[in-house]
Amino acid sequence: MSGSYALLGMHQSELDAVRGRIRDFLATDRDRFGWRPAVDSWLSRWDADFSLRLGEAGLLGLTIPESYGGRGSEHLQRYVVTEELLAQGAPVAAHWVADRQVAPTLLRFGTEEQKTRILPQIASGHFYSAIGMSEHGAGSDLAAVKTKATRADGGWVINGTKVWTSGAHHADMVVVLARTSPADPEARHKGFSQFLVPTDAAGVGISPIELLSGEHHFNEVAFTDVFVPDSEVLGEIGNGWHQVTAELSYERSGPERLLSTMPLLLAVIGWLSSDDVSPSPSVTAAVGDLGARVISLRQLSTAVARALEAGKSPANQAALVKDLGTRFEQESVDLVARLLDDVEAETGWRPTPEIAGLLRDARLHQALFTLRGGTNEVLRGVVARGLGLR
Incomplete structure (x- = not known):
């Protein structure tokens, strides 16, 4: 390290x-x-x-x-x-x-x-802040965003709906990506701007989107004739796509893209190394493989940190970290479940209630890992374009 x-x-x-x-x-x-x-x-x-x-x-x-x-x-x-x-x-x-x-x-x-x-x-x-990017019918394709901001006296009027907005029900503000000029089929990424919108502004409506477990983290946020003064424009009008791309490098490349399941992994490793459990060589090898993958992914993630420290916008590298890291997170849940089954079959030992609870929660969140922050399928397109393949 x-x-x-x-x-x-x-x-x-x-x-x-x-x-x-x-x-x-x-x-x-x-x-x-x-x-x-x-x-x-x-x-x-x-x-x-x-x-x-x-x-x-x-x-x-x-x-x-x-x-x-x-x-x-x-x-x-x-x-x-x-x-x-x-x-x-x-x-x-x-x-x-x-x-x-x-x-x-x-x-x-x-x-x-x-x-x-x-x-x-x-x-x-x-x-507390939330990010208003994704929309119904747009998802990870931010160039398809339809929320509009129309010029008004002293500011802008926003109309549209954002979805999967994490923490909006608690947030003081939503950073909203909106279209400020008509869509151009030849230049899909032009004409966007960002706005700082207080959640208590007139015309802002927040509706919960619950997980199957009943947990409430996501929201649908509707903007109906929401007035935003010029002082709350973030950056330059029309520069929204460039700003969002820079912002997503921070969102996609951090350690949260490979460490979301780490409390589960550490708890299992600690349990396997205790005197109560004697894992087989195959189980030990599987744990070693997990560790090696985490170390490799961490090296990629810190490389993006180095680029950010230098003032660069490593969008392609960040997209790659997010793809590889979140796939690891998903696979780690399945691997841990298999490991625990193997240990029980070999030794009769069952995991602690703490581990069982962490595994249950990991199962509930598992599908989210590769979706949030841009689906992995879309991010592969970003990487391909960056490599000149598309």
Whole structure:
């Protein structure tokens, strides 16, 4: 691991210190407040108080400059903190979208007033945001978005519907991608803009989309004649596609694209290595294969972190990380289930209730892994175009 850090110009001791801080924080916080590790915690575990405590500990808003209330740290330090939060299944959903996507987008494209107003709230854990991209009939093909923003006196009027909008029912704001000029069949990616829309604005309607389990993470968000002043335009009118592409590099390449099931994997590995269980060589080899795949995927993900640190927009590499990482997440659930069946058949030992619960939750979320953030099928098209194959 130290090699990948060196490529980013980081000293191993710096990153070890950051990792030690977040581990100490999580151990203390879990003992005091009693949260339990969860699979897919960045979507499924909303805990506003946890986000506040993380901010108070100086472990949120790490890449936000100090002048805007952040820590002014390098991107890889945030990466290390994110790894630990995900691996331990901490309840991070409340601040996730704002810290991961909205903050870097504001830093790159936002006005000074927007940065001054919003970034300190993100860094302290007080601000929650959702992203309004996908639509009925469009899905991962963002060029097919039909939500429109029409010019009005002093601003814009938005009409349309977004779907699969994670956390919108809790969010203070939705970052909305809308068409601001007529569609051009010859240039499908032109004519889009982004807007910062408060969820309590007149004309915003939020309806839940529940999982089969009854969990409520996703929403349909309808915009009916929603007025947005010019001050809430994000970036430049007509530059929305470029901005969204840059933003998605943060969404698609992070460790959450390969570590959503890590609390389950760590719990199983810990159980298999206990004195109570004696796994066969085939089970041990399967666990070793899992570990090797995680290490390889992590190398790809940190390569994107290096590019982001250098100010680049590695959209193709991020799409590849998301494809490979989320497929691993899905396959890891099936592999763990088979491993547990094999161990029970060989030894008669059954997994602990904690492992059984984590596996159940992983099954419920398994289908989501390759869909959110752009379906893997669409992302393969992105990679192919980047390689000049399409």
